[in-house]
Amino acid sequence: MICTTTQFSYRKEKLVSNLEEVEGIVLSVRKHKERDFLVKIFTNTHGKLMFFVRGSKKPTDSLRSAILPFSYGTYIADIRSDGLSFLRDVKDIHHFTSMQTDIFKNAYATYILSLLDAALEDKIKNPGLFEQLKLGLSAIDEGEDPEIIMNIFEVRFLYHFGVMPNLNSCVFCGETQGKFDFSSVHNGILCERHWVEDERRYQATARAVHFLRLFSILSFDRVGKITLKEETKKEIRWLIDQIYEEYVGLHLKSKKFIDNMYKWEAVLKKRPAQKNGTENEN
Ligand SMILES: [Zn+2]
Numbered sequence: 001m002i003c004t005t006t007q008f009s010y011r012k013e014k015l016v017s018n019l020e021e022v023e024g025i026v027l028s029v030r031k032h033k034e035r036d037f038l039v040k041i042f043t044n045t046h047g048k049l050m051f052f053v054r055g056s057k058k059p060t061d062s063l064r065s066a067i068l069p070f071s072y073g074t075y076i077a078d079i080r081s082d083g084l085s086f087l088r089d090v091k092d093i094h095h096f097t098s099m100q101t102d103i104f105k106n107a108y109a110t111y112i113l114s115l116l117d118a119a120l121e122d123k124i125k126n127p128g129l130f131e132q133l134k135l136g137l138s139a140i141d142e143g144e145d146p147e148i149i150m151n152i153f154e155v156r157f158l159y160h161f162g163v164m165p166n167l168n169s170c171v172f173c174g175e176t177q178g179k180f181d182f183s184s185v186h187n188g189i190l191c192e193r194h195w196v197e198d199e200r201r202y203q204a205t206a207r208a209v210h211f212l213r214l215f216s217i218l219s220f221d222r223v224g225k226i227t228l229k230e231e232t233k234k235e236i237r238w239l240i241d242q243i244y245e246e247y248v249g250l251h252l253k254s255k256k257f258i259d260n261m262y263k264w265e266a267v268l269k270k271r272p273a274q275k276n277g278t279e280n281e282n
Pocket residue numbers: 170171172173174175190191192193194
């Protein structure tokens with residue numbers, strides 16, 4: 001990706017630029033040459049943008065810490081209509097510190113950010129999603145179950161990948177109550193009466209489909225009210241993975257890391273008997 005150099009260096013033509021304050025969440029940071037950085041930031045007003053940050057010799061440089069992974073804040077930016085934009089300064093900065101120190105939170109948050117990066121086009125403004133990302137990352141930082149938050153984003157990002165299935169009601173009759181299974185052939189959920197319509201339906205557990213539907217609408221302040229047993233989490237994970245495999249076909253390194261994490265986590269943790277899991281439907 002070093003080739004991006006040509007996009008910003010020494011351009012002669014005049015580019016439209018504005019110095020402005022933007023609220024943003026750092027998606028990724030990459031060192032560029034000796035001291036400079038390329039930082040991808042999801043901004044509330046301009047969507048996803050790549051910024052060039054000129055390095056400073058001063059170790060106390062405030063911009064330097066403002067572009068750390070898992071930071072969000074208000075940046076003073078020179079937004080260019082073409083090519084790279086530039087970060088000039090920072091006003092308020094907040095770090096989701098637990099993600100910088102906790103390997104599990106780090107893994108979930110890293111995956112959420114890279115999935116968002118994959119799902120969104122550059123420069124498409126989406127303040128609603130920006131708020132959700134901020135809430136979701138804050139919830140992880142504050143100790144809510146990161147796996148549930150990851151699942152919520154996975155389900156919602158299907159929309160941004162342009163492949164949102166109908167999770168609202170049976171695709172045949174509009175039923176919203178009862179047991180459901182998932183059918184990729186019919187692009188949505190099937191009520192029990194219509195299971196016959198697809199013999200290759202997923203055979204997911206009704207519980208997993210229930211949470212899949214719930215996660216498509218759940219607000220982040222309700223996450224704390226949900227406790228899931230390991231078994232249920234596994235079923236949900238299987239269902240979402242199937243959907244992603246079939247609908248999106250993306251294989252992110254950060255997801256692979258999480259999948260491996262489950263394996264060694266199972267070995268490592270003899271967790272002190274988990275709180276008796278109860279599924280809460282609301
Ligand atoms: Zn039906």
